[in-house]
Amino acid sequence: MNPEQSDLWFLPLGGTGEIGMNLNLYGHDGAWLMVDCGVTFPKPGRIAADGTVHHRGEPPVQMADPAFIADRRERLAGLVITHAHEDHVGAVPYLWPLLQCPIYTSRFTAEILRRKLAEFDLLHRVPIIEVETGQSKQIGPFSVQWLALTHSIPDPNALMIRTAAGNIFHSGDWKLDEQPLVGHGYSPKTFTDLANEGVNAMVCDSTNATVSGHSVSEAALHQGLLRATRSAEGRVVVTCFGSNIARLHTLASIARETGRYMGLLGRSLINMSGAARAAGLWDSADQLINPAHLGYLPRDEVLAVATGSQGEPRTALRRLASGTHPDFELEAGDTVIFSARAIPGNEESIEALVTRLKELGVRVITAEDADLPIHASGHPAQEELELMYKWVKPAIAIPVHGEAEHMEAHADIAKATGVPRAMVGRNGDLFMIRPVPGIRRQVVETGRLGWHKEGLVRVE
Ligand SMILES: [Zn+2]
């Protein structure tokens, strides 16, 4: 299967029909372009309440099987990473040896990627090309332009992929955030300009297509997190996703306003904040204190940010709850704030953690029971999808990054907004965009690989 000069194809190997392990291919003129290369976590149940992460002996880290493109890697022109979330970048250290192509990405994402590659001793083998937002790169027969959009991590980009056969707008993960706090914002003109040029297909995030309204801005969380912190008498521990640098930025300002010292607990938080500092995205990170000092401070002067919002074993919050964290112990009267949502499948482990905290006499505030928002999604709700379709006006909508119900809801929104055609499919389907639109079902066998005892194994 080889795309001709008149062909423009989209072929997802992961992330379409599921949320996680994104691996997308575009085909044109004898070449392929890969967009994103991420991991996922095993189903069902993901992380069990007893702390086990393995299910039926499954490897804890899983990713799309790239066999189709690995078999023809001489035709793979390059890999573009849209942003630094694990479901988009996490599989690169495992799969790059099978692909061996140059990687194009933004500065913050490159910073995160280099840290991952170093752990696998691959840093000096992988060519990484850093791209500025707004810039275009010619990658084989694809001219790829990086477009500023907002999400829940610094430096997210949408892509305009231009070829001699037609143009594709690839949204990546996004929301419309008027005040993202860290990194670049977005401009509607970027997208209305694309409509004037002509977009044959828009491949777009479906995560929250069943959610009405508009996502909450990162800036809107300040008030709720401040109120929750002000109401606390002992220590405050906030748990959130480590990659959300804007959230850390907000918490640092709340620490200043409430006379508390902020420290970070957990490897992923420390790694992400280091990358944000290296990428010039978080100047005030040097006001953080060494977490080893948190235990010696008066309790009402502590604001600790901890990993473990999903109740995962071996994370900082779980250790605090079990009294095995080296830096301090939680006591009655302390407060734990969950500034994160439960990823479906993790409800039980979170519930077990909350119960344990309450047994210690710790006050627990979750995103559900706070009276003001203390968490914001990074994905577009229905009003945002409508706006984007009105701006970009693609000929075809291709929903991705969702399960079937999210993609169906997304397709309905696209059609209701005036998009003439929506194509809903799943991993392994070939979406023919040009010259004649249509789907060929299951032309490529897809599957999952897991990382097990230092090697890749097939999971399903
Ligand atoms: Zn994602």
Ligand SMILES: [Zn+2]
């Ligand atoms: Zn994301």
